[in-house]
Amino acid sequence: MNGIPLARLARQKEMPSLTRIYKEITNNKSFLARINEARRIGAQTYIENAMDELEHADNRNIMVVREKVGLAKWLASKLIPIYGDRQEVKTDTTIEIKWSIPDDKTIDVTPAVDEIGSIKDK
Structure with missing residues (x-):
């Protein structure tokens, strides 16, 4: 977070090796x-x-x-969205269609059938 590269931090005695850090990054999404x-x-x-x-x-x-x-500009363009050349636009493409019929206005859609089983107009 202080602008010190991870490889330099890993060379310190009290820190785990860079290989160990990369393994942890691979295995632990929260750490990543x-x-x-x-x-x-x-x-x-x-x-x-x-x-x-x-x-x-x-x-x-x-x-x-x-x-x-130049390196700082490049890092910023890749890691910090507000400095990037491409602006990410997130859109919600969810489409929801609803309709309802009031309870007091029930519509009968059952077809009317005559004596011989033919459907007739209501």
């Missing part, structure tokens, strides 16, 4: 959702850090800072 949310928040942090670096860049490091800003 939490990781994805942390990545979205981390991308926002990364953008803010890149903007700060850009404000303080000079002619010696501007190319590196531009690369960081």
Whole structure:
């Protein structure tokens, strides 16, 4: 969530290995959702850090800072929907048709039958 890549976190002594983390992501949908949310928040942090670096860049490091800003923009476009090129539009295509007949207006739809079994008009 702080903009630190998962691989860098996994190299810390007290953290599980990256392989173990990926196995847990594969086996645990709740953990996957939490990781994805942390990545979205981390991308926002990364953008803010890149903007700060850009404000303080000079002619010696501007190319590196531009690369960081480009990466931040790309991450944001993939992980944070409001920055993406494609806007997702969710629509509800449920169609519901109802009709009702008041209780006091019962309609008899039973066909009238004459003596020989023929249907006749009512």
